Amino acid sequence: MKKVLTTCGYCGCGCNFYVDIRNNEVIGVTPKQDHPVSRGRLCVKGWQGHSFVNHPDRLRHPLIKHEDGYFKEATWKEAIEFTAKTLKGIISRHGGDSVGVFSSARCTNEENYLMVKLTRAALKTSNIDHCARL
Amino acid sequence: MTNSIEELSSADAIFIIGSNTSEQHPLIAMRIIEAVKKNNARLLIADPRKIPLTEFAEAYAPLTPGTNLAFINGMLNVIITEELIKEEFVNSRTEGFKEFKQSIIKYTPEAVSEITGVDADTIRTFARIYAKAQKGSIVYAMGITQHVTGTMNVSALANLAMLTGHIGRESTGVNPLRGQNNVQGACDMGALPNVLPGYQPLNDEKILEKFKSSWGEASNFGNGMTASQMMEEAAKGGIKSLYILGENPMVSDPDTQHVEEALSNLEFLVVQDIFMTETARFAHVILPATSYLEKDGTFTNTERRVQRVRKAIEPVGDSKADWEIICMLLKAFDCYAEYESPEEIMDEIRALIPSYAGITYNRIERVGLQWPCPDIMRPGTAFLHKDRFSRGLGRFSINEYRGPGEAVDEEFPLIMTTGRIQHHYHTGTMTRRSWALNREYPHGFIEINPFDAERFGVKSERKVKVTSRRGSLTTTAIITSKVKLGVVFMPFHFGEEAANKLTNRNFDPVSQIPELKVCAVKIEGVS
Numbered sequence: 001m002k003k004v005l006t007t008c009g010y011c012g013c014g015c016n017f018y019v020d021i022r023n024n025e026v027i028g029v030t031p032k033q034d035h036p037v038s039r040g041r042l043c044v045k046g047w048q049g050h051s052f053v054n055h056p057d058r059l060r061h062p063l064i065k066h067e068d069g070y071f072k073e074a075t076w077k078e079a080i081e082f083t084a085k086t087l088k089g090i091i092s093r094h095g096g097d098s099v100g101v102f103s104s105a106r107c108t109n110e111e112n113y114l115m116v117k118l119t120r121a122a123l124k125t126s127n128i129d130h131c132a133r134l
Numbered sequence: 135m136t137n138s139i140e141e142l143s144s145a146d147a148i149f150i151i152g153s154n155t156s157e158q159h160p161l162i163a164m165r166i167i168e169a170v171k172k173n174n175a176r177l178l179i180a181d182p183r184k185i186p187l188t189e190f191a192e193a194y195a196p197l198t199p200g201t202n203l204a205f206i207n208g209m210l211n212v213i214i215t216e217e218l219i220k221e222e223f224v225n226s227r228t229e230g231f232k233e234f235k236q237s238i239i240k241y242t243p244e245a246v247s248e249i250t251g252v253d254a255d256t257i258r259t260f261a262r263i264y265a266k267a268q269k270g271s272i273v274y275a276m277g278i279t280q281h282v283t284g285t286m287n288v289s290a291l292a293n294l295a296m297l298t299g300h301i302g303r304e305s306t307g308v309n310p311l312r313g314q315n316n317v318q319g320a321c322d323m324g325a326l327p328n329v330l331p332g333y334q335p336l337n338d339e340k341i342l343e344k345f346k347s348s349w350g351e352a353s354n355f356g357n358g359m360t361a362s363q364m365m366e367e368a369a370k371g372g373i374k375s376l377y378i379l380g381e382n383p384m385v386s387d388p389d390t391q392h393v394e395e396a397l398s399n400l401e402f403l404v405v406q407d408i409f410m411t412e413t414a415r416f417a418h419v420i421l422p423a424t425s426y427l428e429k430d431g432t433f434t435n436t437e438r439r440v441q442r443v444r445k446a447i448e449p450v451g452d453s454k455a456d457w458e459i460i461c462m463l464l465k466a467f468d469c470y471a472e473y474e475s476p477e478e479i480m481d482e483i484r485a486l487i488p489s490y491a492g493i494t495y496n497r498i499e500r501v502g503l504q505w506p507c508p509d510i511m512r513p514g515t516a517f518l519h520k521d522r523f524s525r526g527l528g529r530f531s532i533n534e535y536r537g538p539g540e541a542v543d544e545e546f547p548l549i550m551t552t553g554r555i556q557h558h559y560h561t562g563t564m565t566r567r568s569w570a571l572n573r574e575y576p577h578g579f580i581e582i583n584p585f586d587a588e589r590f591g592v593k594s595e596r597k598v599k600v601t602s603r604r605g606s607l608t609t610t611a612i613i614t615s616k617v618k619l620g621v622v623f624m625p626f627h628f629g630e631e632a633a634n635k636l637t638n639r640n641f642d643p644v645s646q647i648p649e650l651k652v653c654a655v656k657i658e659g660v661s
Binding site: 002004005006007008009010011012013014015016019021024025026035036037038039041042043044045048049050051052053054055057058059060061062063064065071074076079080081082083084086087088090094096097098099100101102103104105106107108109110111112113114115116117118119120121122123124125126127128129130131132133134 | 138139140158159160161162164276280311312313314315316317318319320321322323324325326327331349350352353354355356357358359360361362364367368372373374375376377378379380381383386387401402404407408409410414417418419420421422423425426427428429431432433434435436437439440441442443444445446447448450451452453454455456457459460461462463464466467469471476479480482483501502556557559563564565567568569570571574645646647648650
């Protein structure tokens with residue numbers, strides 16, 4: 001069994017635990033004894049809230065909605081090209097300020113930073129926010 | 135938080151307002167209970183619901199939703215009237231006291247009692263216990279912010295800390311508990327329309343130069359729209375496209391029907407998520423991302439501690455880490471994105487955000503560091519505002535009470551307030567697919583006081599129809615004296631009985647936060 005130390009993905013407490021892994025599946029967690037917040041304890045979500053990761057509902061492929069209103073699987077190349085092309089079209093017709101971005105408090109610092117860079121440097125808009133507004 | 139979680143255990147008075155701490159931040163509640171049990175700390179709780187922590191409280195104020203500001207002003211009034219202020223702190227560290235004092239005269243405990251429904255002596259008790267403590271901590275959450283006076287509510291709490299000198303020392307401070315794992319970090323990174331990463335201003339030439347040389351001259355350094363404004367503009371047609379990363383406004387945002395109109399009106403909606411959420415259904419393209427268990431990076435917790443997130447398993451299916459997806463898009467727009475790993479992105483962040491400059495992956499290998507940490511020789515900062523405030527002197531603000539945006543009337547006689555429960559999280563996308571959690575709470579409910587239940591013919595565990603001025607839904611009634619008379623409570627985690635179908639779009643004029651804690655409803659038994 002492999003154990004990987006990480007930070008819980010739920011609330012703002014930021015408890016740490018070891019993820020117990022077998023065959024690329026999360027089979028449990030072990031609290032970290034000397035962590036300044038969790039001190040070897042966890043809440044119910046910290047203990048039990050990770051089985052969603054292998055849930056059959058997980059999105060496994062990029063999806064593009066076709067004219068009939070149904071989503072169809074696409075490759076990453078197709079999905080990224082379609083996204084970039086459509087956004088560029090909208091920006092050239094309506095300007096950057098017609099585009100808005102919701103970044104995510106669920107994502108890492110590095111990802112939020114990149115999202116801000118994408119918004120301001122690539123999409124050339126300043127419309128960026130996230131759920132801290134809620 | 136101005137202070138650290140650990141410090142709460144050494145406080146001798148803790149004032150919790152608008153935070154159901156033991157359900158939403160259980161490990162922080164452990165520190166609070168420890169303070170009460172081991173340090174004889176005096177616990178004060180103001181909340182419309184008798185939350186579990188009230189069991190440990192010396193005083194409890196069941197205030198009417200939307201009246202926090204009157205309550206806090208009432209405490210300020212008592213502290214001034216009874217001369218409990220910390221004069222030395224007020225004289226040396228603050229300004230604007232005189233005007234502030236003038237503004238607070240009318241908030242006598244008797245007047246505030248009329249507004250809040252809390253008796254005058256309880257308000258006095260709260261003020262005395264907090265002011266007389268050696269180390270008083272204030273703890274709050276969305277019960278304070280999700281109001282049309284959200285910004286003023288927070289400013290009033292800051293007044294309370296300054297007036298009593300409970301700030302800038304260990305085990306004191308004004309401590310917001312951030313609801314999501316990385317709300318703190320998302321704000322720090324500048325995922326906000328009005329500041330650059332690290333809260334750096336948009337109008338400082340030197341700072342702009344730094345960002346221009348990193349991001350390119352032609353980047354947009356303007357002041358943009360907030361999430362609430364973007365949603366309004368999407369409905370009106372001003373916003374043509376939204377790119378939504380890991381959020382589910384169809385369940386989390388106020389007035390679901392309006393959100394639906396806004397999303398349907400978009401020319402192009404990109405959703406990047408791990409599940410087909412209620413919001414993703416409206417997308418034109420969905421980019422499958424990974425969860426925190428499948429990627430590397432850092433989260434910043436509510437006490438500003440930057441901690442490592444480590445990849446435990448390989449991404450499920452063909453999904454990719456969000457940072458990799460964003461890099462692909464950056465490249466499609468000819469922007470620099472040659473990062474081999476999140477650590478390289480952090481190096482760029484450190485170069486641009488002074489308070490993160492000293493935080494390297496190496497240093498946080500075992501224990502995270504708390505910002506500000508301006509260089510690699512410094513240990514990080516456990517509590518803020520030690521010798522000075524960010525602006526120099528702390529300024530007392532004047533915060534005149536005004537009522538919530540929506541009032542009850544004959545047709546809609548109950549105040550509904552929304553929140554979370556311990557077993558679920560936000561819009562439930564993850565917790566409702568974690569079997570052990572969903573087993574405990576598979577569906578939503580509404581809590582109603584026994585007297586109100588009797589009055590409106592509501593039976594325990596039976597279906598009820600709840601209607602507001604925006605819409606209606608059917609859910610299950612739970613009769614409990616935990617909620618105050620005239621108040622009902624509904625968790626918002628459940629998409630199929632979404633509490634936000636009922637909530638309204640009254641916003642705080644400064645922060646644009648919606649008043650999710652107050653809406654007028656009626657309730658009828660249906661079976």
